[in-house]
Amino acid sequence: MSETRQKFDGYAQKYDEWFMTNEHLFTSELRLFLKALGDIKGKKLLSVGCGSGLFESYIDCSGVDGIEPSRDMGAIAEKRGVKIIKYGVIEDVELPDNEYDIIYFNGSSSYIEDLSSVYEKCLKALKKGGKLILLDVPKESAFGFMYLLGKALGTYDHEYLDGAMPGLPYPLPLASSGIWHSTEEKINVLKNLGVSEFNFYQTLIKNPMYTNEEPEDVSEGYKSGGYVAIVAAVN
Numbered sequence: 001m002s003e004t005r006q007k008f009d010g011y012a013q014k015y016d017e018w019f020m021t022n023e024h025l026f027t028s029e030l031r032l033f034l035k036a037l038g039d040i041k042g043k044k045l046l047s048v049g050c051g052s053g054l055f056e057s058y059i060d061c062s063g064v065d066g067i068e069p070s071r072d073m074g075a076i077a078e079k080r081g082v083k084i085i086k087y088g089v090i091e092d093v094e095l096p097d098n099e100y101d102i103i104y105f106n107g108s109s110s111y112i113e114d115l116s117s118v119y120e121k122c123l124k125a126l127k128k129g130g131k132l133i134l135l136d137v138p139k140e141s142a143f144g145f146m147y148l149l150g151k152a153l154g155t156y157d158h159e160y161l162d163g164a165m166p167g168l169p170y171p172l173p174l175a176s177s178g179i180w181h182s183t184e185e186k187i188n189v190l191k192n193l194g195v196s197e198f199n200f201y202q203t204l205i206k207n208p209m210y211t212n213e214e215p216e217d218v219s220e221g222y223k224s225g226g227y228v229a230i231v232a233a234v235n
């Protein structure tokens with residue numbers, strides 16, 4: 001727990017600034033987030049690892065509960081209207097059965113080791129007809145490779161990466177502490193938990209160096225994007 005806290009504590013401001021500087025990249029991710037969530041009117045949602053609630057500040061979050069291990073990040077999310085039900089990791093939280101219409105992990109699965117037990121808990125907490133939504137940088141994407149290379153080298157400032165990096169890359173400590181999962185790894189975890197109905201959406205199709213030139217549209221599928229949404233239906 002304390003280790004997870006360390007990951008994002010102290011980064012709250014940097015995290016938001018990074019998105020604000022990479023504003024077109026942010027718009028592309030926000031479009032994906034909105035597309036994956038769909039109509040949330042009257043629905044009860046849970047944002048697992050809601051961070052600073054940056055994305056939630058673009059939706060009506062009156063029905064959004066949050067779980068967040070970092071106090072720094074969660075305090076900002078609360079100001080933005082997310083109701084934090086627990087300052088801690090999802091692994092330590094007990095969720096009521098059949099409570100939520102939508103549970104989503106926006107970038108937080110990439111910091112969780114054992115996805116199976118966590119997703120199982122969330123599937124139980126969803127109402128029939130509910131949705132579990134997983135948005136992440138896939139391990140197999142260009143962004144995933146870049147973060148893993150940065151992690152292996154201990155820096156982005158390396159001759160291997162000369163002329164190939166975006167202007168302001170995701171902070172190295174956050175890239176390095178990620179546990180980057182592939183999309184198919186997550187699909188298989190969900191299939192093993194009995195999920196059979198999926199939709200997939202993606203954005204950030206351009207190479208990382210060019211993603212902030214202009215906002216991108218959302219397309220269906222998961223095999224090209226640097227940010228991918230898995231929408232799993234619970235029946």
Ligand SMILES: C[S@@+](CC[C@H](N)C(=O)[O-])C[C@H]1O[C@@H](n2cnc3c(N)ncnc32)[C@H](O)[C@@H]1O
Binds near residue numbers: 069089108111
């Ligand atoms: C990449 S940030 C995403 C934050 C926010 N969802 C957003 O999209 O701006 C990942 C978040 O997951 C949180 N996190 C990391 N491990 C977690 C865990 N085991 N349970 C819940 N949240 C976790 C981090 O503290 C961080 O706020």
